[in-house]
Amino acid sequence: xxxxxxxxxxxxxxxxxxxxxxxxxxxxxxxxxxxxxxxxxxxxxxxxxxxxxxxxxxxxxxxxxxxxxxxxxxxxxxxxxxxxxxxxxxxxxxxxxxxxxxxxxxxxxxxxxxxxxxxxxxxxxxxxxxxxxxxxxxxxxxxxxxxxxxxxxxxxxxxxxxxxxxxxxxxxxxxxxxxxxxxxxxxxxxxxxxxxxxxxxxxxxxxxxxxxxxxxxxxxxxxxxxxxxxxxxxxxxxxxxxxxxxxxxxxxxxxxxxxxxxxxxxxxxxxxxxxxxxxxxxxxxxxxxxxxxxxxxxxxxxxxxxxxxxxxxxxxxxxxxx
Amino acid sequence: xxxxxxxxxxxxxxxxxxxxxxxxxxxxxxxxxxxxxxxxxxxxxxxxxxxxxxxxxxxxxxxxxxxxxxxxxxxxxxxxxxxxxxxxxxxxxxxxxxxxxxxxxxxxxxxxxxxxxxxxxxxxxxxxxxxxxxxxxxxxxxxxxxxxxxxxxxxxxxxxxxxxxxxxxxxxxxxxxxxxxxxxxxxxxxxxxxxxxxxxxxxxxxxxxxxxxxxxxxxxxxxxxxxxxxxxxxxxxxxxxxxxxxxxxxxxxxxxxxxxxxxxxxxxxxxxxxxxxxxxxxxxxxxxxxxxxxxxxxxxxxxxxxxxxxxxxxxxxxxxxxxxxxxxxxxxxxxxxxxxxxxxxxxxxxxxxxxxxxxxxxxxxxxxxxxxxxxxxxxxxxxxxxxxxxxxxxxxxxxxxxxxxxxxxxxxxxxxxxxxxxxxxxxxxxxxxxxxxxxxxxxxxxxxxxxxxxxxxxxxxxxxxxxxxxxxxxxxxxxxxxxxxxxxxxxxxxxxxxxxxxxxxxx
Numbered sequence: 001x002x003x004x005x006x007x008x009x010x011x012x013x014x015x016x017x018x019x020x021x022x023x024x025x026x027x028x029x030x031x032x033x034x035x036x037x038x039x040x041x042x043x044x045x046x047x048x049x050x051x052x053x054x055x056x057x058x059x060x061x062x063x064x065x066x067x068x069x070x071x072x073x074x075x076x077x078x079x080x081x082x083x084x085x086x087x088x089x090x091x092x093x094x095x096x097x098x099x100x101x102x103x104x105x106x107x108x109x110x111x112x113x114x115x116x117x118x119x120x121x122x123x124x125x126x127x128x129x130x131x132x133x134x135x136x137x138x139x140x141x142x143x144x145x146x147x148x149x150x151x152x153x154x155x156x157x158x159x160x161x162x163x164x165x166x167x168x169x170x171x172x173x174x175x176x177x178x179x180x181x182x183x184x185x186x187x188x189x190x191x192x193x194x195x196x197x198x199x200x201x202x203x204x205x206x207x208x209x210x211x212x213x214x215x216x217x218x219x220x221x222x223x224x225x226x227x228x229x230x231x232x233x234x235x236x237x238x239x240x241x242x243x244x245x246x247x248x249x250x251x252x253x254x255x256x257x258x259x260x261x262x263x264x265x266x267x268x269x270x271x272x273x274x275x276x277x278x279x280x281x282x283x284x285x286x287x288x289x290x291x292x293x294x295x296x297x298x299x300x301x302x303x304x305x306x307x308x309x310x311x312x313x314x315x316x317x318x319x320x321x322x
Numbered sequence: 323x324x325x326x327x328x329x330x331x332x333x334x335x336x337x338x339x340x341x342x343x344x345x346x347x348x349x350x351x352x353x354x355x356x357x358x359x360x361x362x363x364x365x366x367x368x369x370x371x372x373x374x375x376x377x378x379x380x381x382x383x384x385x386x387x388x389x390x391x392x393x394x395x396x397x398x399x400x401x402x403x404x405x406x407x408x409x410x411x412x413x414x415x416x417x418x419x420x421x422x423x424x425x426x427x428x429x430x431x432x433x434x435x436x437x438x439x440x441x442x443x444x445x446x447x448x449x450x451x452x453x454x455x456x457x458x459x460x461x462x463x464x465x466x467x468x469x470x471x472x473x474x475x476x477x478x479x480x481x482x483x484x485x486x487x488x489x490x491x492x493x494x495x496x497x498x499x500x501x502x503x504x505x506x507x508x509x510x511x512x513x514x515x516x517x518x519x520x521x522x523x524x525x526x527x528x529x530x531x532x533x534x535x536x537x538x539x540x541x542x543x544x545x546x547x548x549x550x551x552x553x554x555x556x557x558x559x560x561x562x563x564x565x566x567x568x569x570x571x572x573x574x575x576x577x578x579x580x581x582x583x584x585x586x587x588x589x590x591x592x593x594x595x596x597x598x599x600x601x602x603x604x605x606x607x608x609x610x611x612x613x614x615x616x617x618x619x620x621x622x623x624x625x626x627x628x629x630x631x632x633x634x635x636x637x638x639x640x641x642x643x644x645x646x647x648x649x650x651x652x653x654x655x656x657x658x659x660x661x662x663x664x665x666x667x668x669x670x671x672x673x674x675x676x677x678x679x680x681x682x683x684x685x686x687x688x689x690x691x692x693x694x695x696x697x698x699x700x701x702x703x704x705x706x707x708x709x710x711x712x713x714x715x716x717x718x719x720x721x722x723x724x725x726x727x728x729x730x731x732x733x734x735x736x737x738x739x740x741x742x743x744x745x746x747x748x749x750x751x752x753x754x755x756x757x758x759x760x761x762x763x764x765x766x767x768x769x770x771x772x773x774x775x776x777x778x779x780x781x782x783x784x785x786x787x788x789x790x791x792x793x794x795x796x797x798x799x800x801x802x803x804x805x806x807x808x809x810x811x812x813x814x815x816x817x818x819x820x821x822x823x824x825x826x827x828x829x
Binding site for chain 2: 015051099100126137138139141142144147155163164165166203204205223224226227228229256258259260262265313
């Protein structure tokens with residue numbers, strides 16, 4: 001038998017190697033974003049709820065024509081960004097940029113001015129950096145950031161848009177009632193401060209998509225969440241526990257959510273709601289749709305789990321008009 | 323070494339460099355064809371150089387396609403210079419050269435087989451006359467674009483992804499890696515791993531073409547390539563050709579080295595201008611400097627063209643083949659899941675699609691796939707949408723822009739959003755809501771239309787423990803549905819989705 005030359009060996013190895021790789025490129029169907037395989041990690045301890053300073057409201061709902069001014073006033077009413085951001089903090093802002101289909105006037109994605117104002121406030125309070133991110137279910141992140149207007153607004157305010165690339169790992173959810181573990185975007189769990197900035201929209205299954213629902217943007221395998229959605233969303237919130245929730249109700253999507261696309265479905269409410277309590281913020285936002293908070297599955301579940309309170313009569317609310 | 327030799331060697335070096343640059347450029351153009359690369363020059367422009375695709379597409383669609391003027395220019399240049407495309411520019415030719423062995427095997431192949439490219443060319447053009455372009459899968463540029471798109475780039479993507487994921491663990495690399503990752507994904511690299519169906523056939527085709535080199539170098543170019551056949555015919559008519567002077571010492575080196583095997587010892591080391599690809603190896607290495615490229619019609623070997631009988635046979639064969647395709651059951655009954663890109667009608671697509679795969683590369687979700695059997699052999703490797711792999715994005719019109727012939731029309735976004743590809747329908751036995759009374763309605767949630775094409779029936783139901791809840795059951799409104807397939811893509815049922823887009827049941 002003749003000897004195999006080095007040249008032949010390398011060629012043969014390449015052929016065999018490539019033909020073994022190629023079947024690996026076969027389509028595998030939906031939800032095939034690769035995960036970083038990491039054994040179930042223990043999450044960082046949930047941040048203790050920031051106590052409400054004196055002379056500050058538990059929840060603020062501010063109405064006015066200028067979204068930037070309204071956002072600033074809402075933050076001021078609950079103690080200012082300084083209550084949440086300490087010097088040198090690594091801040092993540094999680095708006096709703098769920099698709100790349102429409103501009104901000106369609107109320108499908110969070111108002112760029114609201115997000116940019118929060119970026120500005122956080123940097124002003126001493127944050128080391130402010131990253132803004134979401135993982136759209138339709139369209140590439142880059143196109144969604146551009147079409148929603150959030151990308152340009154954030155960068156103009158000094159923040160950074162982050163593309164949620166594969167740094168997901170399976171994390172245990174110790175307080176989870178239905179879910180005991182799920183796949184989360186690691187940097188969100190590692191940040192010093194997470195500011196949750198949903199836009200108030202109609203949603204057929206959940207009823208409304210608000211703060212807790214907005215957290216679905218930081219996980220993988222979202223289709224599988226839709227069984228027992230309300231409890232599962234509350235379970236997610238019990239792990240992520242954003243310290244600040246700002247509900248963008250400048251424009252509200254009243255029907256055909258969460259994607260929208262019809263300007264007739266958009267109601268201009270010019271309102272921003274802010275609270276450290278994600279359940280209370282969602283509960284107040286629900287009333288803007290003339291719904292009772294306990295009618296929304298994840299609000300009721302979050303209240304039951306002790307993540308916050310949906311009883312708006314038991315908390316101090318600052319309702320202001322600019 | 324005399325001046326002539328030095329000049330010849332410099333030209334040969336220029337040829338090598340040009341080959342490399344052209345190959346790299348062609349790969350880059352395919353990379354840039356992806357929507358998110360947002361480039362203005364793409365594989366679309368590469369295909370415009372292709373005289374075979376140009377001729378076939380214009381015959382088949384009965385239209386003058388002005389965008390193919392570069393192809394006409396290439397034909398004119400071939401008339402002037404010879405078959406230089408094959409030796410200097412063709413990316414498949416360069417690939418073949420780079421992996422070729424040093425010498426041909428001892429096997430003897432009768433020169434009459436050199437007619438085969440012209441037979442294939444005749445079959446192709448006759449079929450085009452009758453509105454069929456299936457044989458353009460044998461065009462070297464379509465082979466190249468299709469192979470880079472479906473084979474090379476997905477592997478590159480996968481390897482890069484794996485490397486990045488592995489290296490993320492290294493702490494000090496995280497920052498720069500992340501910067502690189504986000505700079506590439508969603509721009510030059512798609513934000514999803516590209517994955518194409520039918521990889522066995524696609525890779526076998528390319529591997530086969532490359533493997534044939536171990537029988538004779540440039541086997542594809544010599545005995546199969548229809549574009550080579552066309553350019554050879556034109557080169558034969560041309561002005562400039564290789565000539566051997568009396569200085570020849572009959573060492574036989576050129577005949578041995580000729581990568582097209584067209585230099586004949588017994589024929590005074592002359593070559594057939596329809597076979598010579600101007601690689602310039604012979605003139606650069608000739609010890610007697612006896613080889614020139616002359617501007618007058620120098621003496622050369624006779625060409626193996628088609629006889630009249632063979633041309634008629636080709637005509638008959640193409641008519642017969644076409645008839646068979648048209649009477650197949652598949653042609654009479656379109657496949658249920660034969661979903662075409664928006665705006666593309668079946669007959670126009672089959673008559674104009676050159677099977678290059680540029681649209682596959684452009685599609686940002688990789689929902690456009692090369693058809694296998696869905697539209698019969700006539701539609702082999704034309705684009706179809708497979709929503710389970712990728713939906714047609716609501717804000718995208720790139721496939722029409724990438725298509726070099728207009729087989730996929732260019733639509734403005736507003737028109738595209740109103741143009742149905744197909745219609746979704748729900749299988750109630752698989753749908754979680756209909757069959758298990760489970761809350762789901764992801765399909766309704768995802769539907770991007772301002773007035774959703776999925777509405778909900780509400781029914782009172784109860785959990786096993788008796789707690790009542792309102793069950794929502796999805797119903798497709800077919801008059802609204804445009805068949806984008808986002809519902810099918812996101813349906814959480816494993817295996818076939820419970821909601822599937824098919825051709826319009828009533829259309």
